[in-house]
Amino acid sequence: MSALLRAEGVGKSYSLRGKRVDVLQSVDLTVRPGEITALVGRSGSGKTTLLHILGLLTEPDHGRVLVGETDTSGLTDNALADVRRRRIGFVFQHYNLLPQHSALRNVAVPYVGRRAQGEERARRLLDRVGLAERACHVPGELSGGEQQRVALARALVNDPPVVLADEPTGNLDEGSERVLLGLFRELADEGRAVVLVTHNPAVSDTADVVHRLDAGALVTEGSDA
Ligand SMILES: Nc1ncnc2c1ncn2[C@@H]1O[C@H](COP(=O)(O)OP(=O)(O)OP(=O)(O)O)[C@@H](O)[C@H]1O
Ligand SMILES: [Mg+2]
Numbered sequence: 001m002s003a004l005l006r007a008e009g010v011g012k013s014y015s016l017r018g019k020r021v022d023v024l025q026s027v028d029l030t031v032r033p034g035e036i037t038a039l040v041g042r043s044g045s046g047k048t049t050l051l052h053i054l055g056l057l058t059e060p061d062h063g064r065v066l067v068g069e070t071d072t073s074g075l076t077d078n079a080l081a082d083v084r085r086r087r088i089g090f091v092f093q094h095y096n097l098l099p100q101h102s103a104l105r106n107v108a109v110p111y112v113g114r115r116a117q118g119e120e121r122a123r124r125l126l127d128r129v130g131l132a133e134r135a136c137h138v139p140g141e142l143s144g145g146e147q148q149r150v151a152l153a154r155a156l157v158n159d160p161p162v163v164l165a166d167e168p169t170g171n172l173d174e175g176s177e178r179v180l181l182g183l184f185r186e187l188a189d190e191g192r193a194v195v196l197v198t199h200n201p202a203v204s205d206t207a208d209v210v211h212r213l214d215a216g217a218l219v220t221e222g223s224d225a
Pocket of ligand 1: 014015016021023041042043044045046047048049050
């Protein structure tokens with residue numbers, strides 16, 4: 001099947017107080033519709049960095065990211081934001097919810113359309129992640145796992161073909177984890193490409209493809225494809 005998202009020769013280093021930290025050397029990755037891809041690797045191996053590059057939130061030092069047929073490397077910031085908004089749903093490792101807004105408003109924020117429509121869609125998505133009853137709670141009135149599910153609902157509000165999530169089960173008990181993994185499977189079955197960064201073996205076990213980041217390079221471990 002054709003790729004929904006592709007990284008080609010992606011490299012990234014950070015420079016901090018005169019010291020260079022090489023994180024990614026030359027990473028190639030293809031993400032297909034209908035599949036769950038897991039990205040694993042020890043803490044500090046560059047999983048979040050790679051996910052942010054795939055999500056067009058961080059620019060690589062070299063290499064490029066293609067979303068569908070679009071090479072994003074030459075795009076202006078506005079064009080990048082547009083591709084991101086329409087094609088990519090991102091669940092951050094630390095959720096990044098707006099603290100002063102209700103769950104409902106948080107989910108509706110990225111909706112590019114009318115507010116009433118956005119809120120109706122947000123309500124349906126909160127229901128889908130099992131949080132219909134918490135719609136008017138602000139993040140401070142939600143548990144960690146509930147905030148994580150609000151962040152997933154927000155990532156889905158524009159109906160993106162690509163869903164990227166950083167440690168999506170980090171704060172969940174086993175039962176909620178199973179529900180969430182079922183939801184990611186549904187998203188893949190709908191034809192979306194799902195990429196999950198994870199330390200959790202239960203997550204990588206359900207994935208169709210598992211890639212491990214090690215010393216800046218990607219090693220494919222398992223594939224049902
Ligand atoms: N803005 C930055 N400036 C300098 N170094 C950074 C920056 N962001 C990340 N790093 C370094 O890059 C490396 C990779 O970080 P990254 O967050 O991608 O790791 P990770 O695999 O997601 O780790 P974890 O499993 O702990 O979340 C780390 O060694 C980190 O210290
Ligand atoms: Mg991380």
